[in-house]
Amino acid sequence: GELDLLYIAPERLANQRTLDLIGRLTVALFAIDEAHCVSQWGHDFRVDYLRLSLLHERYPQVPRIALTATADERTRKEIQFRLGLEQAQLFLSGFDRPNIRYRIVQKQNAKQQLLDFIETEHSGDAGIVYCLSRKKVDETAQWLTNKGIKALPYHAGMDNGQRQHHQHQFLMADSLVMVATIAFGMGIDKPNVRFVAHLDLPKSIEGYYQETGRAGRDGLPANAWMAYGLQDVITLRRMLAESNANETQKRIEYNRLDAMLALCEQVHCRRQALLGYFGDTLEQPCGNCDTCLEPVETWDGTLAAQQALSCIHRTEQRFGVAYLVDVLLGKATERIIRFGHDKQSTYGIGKQLEEKQWHSVFRQLVARGLVAVDFENFGALRLTEECRPILRSEQQLMLRKDIQVEKTKGGKLAKTAHKNKNINSLLWDALRNKRRELAELQDVPPYIIFHDACLMSMMEHKPSTLEQLSRLPGVGERKLGLYGAQFLAVIDGYRNVNATSSDTASESVELFRLGFTIQQIAQKRALQESTIYGHLAQYLEQGLLLLADVVDLPEQEIKRIEEIIINLPDDQKNALKPVYDSLDGAYNYGILRCVRAALQYQVI
Known part of the structure; x- marks a missing residue:
């Protein structure tokens, strides 16, 4: 009849009955999770978190701890100030998750790119796919299901019972993909999530870090994969422009988005850039991100940028990317002829680049703030003050050369060597099937039986006795007694499988x-x-x-x-x-x- 742990949403502190209840309890500690939500500089500011200062005022004798995994130095200082923790001890651990491979690809056909990624690198694995809108979540989950990938949707528009059911299924399954908005993930501690994918650009590096951090919590290799394109930039900037936030908050959010764009356009080690944002350092390139594994080429894009900027100016800053690219390539479309832009000096001057390359140029110009999107004028591009040094040839502009996705003869992405080559898929599947069978009998998630790392150890060492099995990490006395003989039988049966x-x-x-x-x-x-x-x-x-x-x-x-x-x-x-x-x-x-x-x- 006693409470050991009581979860309360910050919104409940507005209720006097809640405050009275806390006052009647003998509270040993107030633990404030996701503490970055108290900071206006944080990526997920929530006004209700400001009420948490009441805890110190009303119950000064109760110790407090504030926890967050995504806070830069400025945010940490505001957390201390807002919660009255200026004199509190500060404990900082590193931000690096070395087992996660960060990869960002240019959008071409995002859903197909996602499917290729899952089929070639994560067939049968658990993963999370993040989308910006509820509609896209539903469409993507259904599309993956139709393609043979077990996928479920999760977003705030679903009724609570259905969300809870889908979350339970995800926790219990080894090979299920959850397609979700950012509403999914809080409190999820599934250790064997092998990948997190983003089909839309996150609004900030903090959000990206938090969401990708749900992969590989067992310490085994995991992928953070994202498809990114110009439309992402336009969509997020439009959302910010049309939001009800005050100008100060909008400016903060624009800065966060710009930092996220810089990470996407990074030409050096992506992990170093990610950690550097949080004030953490990595002395050497990590060797486990896309820009390390496939170094990005850069090229002098000054002339191309000048041509693009001039084209925006010559067409009176009234048109979007697709139209501008057509002008640069000299296409005689009905619209171009009607507006007389086939007579402009910029008509046809960009034939040295292909259409995809021009889209890449415009994307990078927008990402760097040299060009802005006019949302009131149907997404037309307009020049900013920052572009003047480029137009006057006072400054060189180096652009990244987008990596073209190579495909195998079967039409799928060339498979990386990210998965352990020594894994024998037959024994691996047999061990996972046995684990799933036991988990279903006990109605617990499979990782409660044994973590993936433990199964891999079984596969590597192939123990033949309980004593040998007991030496493996993750096999304690209790689990050895409960499950040891059954897993040994699987391993023994496998010895003759070939x-x-x-x-x-x-x-x-x-x-x-x-x-x-x-x-x-x-x-x-x-x-x-x-x-x-x-x-x-x-x-x-x-x-x-x-x-x-x-x-x-x-x-x-x-x-x-x-x-x-x-x-x-x-x-x-x-x-x-x-x-x-x-x-x-x-x-x-x-x-x-x-x-x-x-x-x-x-x-x-």
């Missing part, structure tokens, strides 16, 4: 794991569907696949089929025709074969 699973079966299973249906695999490999079912059955029999992933049938129907198989006479145990006939041909032989294979694994 001899029993053919190469052709493994190819079919690999395609199945990538989200292809049995029909699509058969068509792709020019094989019969029954053959593909046979390949999957091999893996089901060894516990390397779960029946629920292969056969989409209600549980009671599966039990009905299993009962018929179990009750077959001994001389018909290996025959499927009696099962088929007993079910009046309701299910094809492939499905029946898979159910039998999974049943044989359970019996073993």
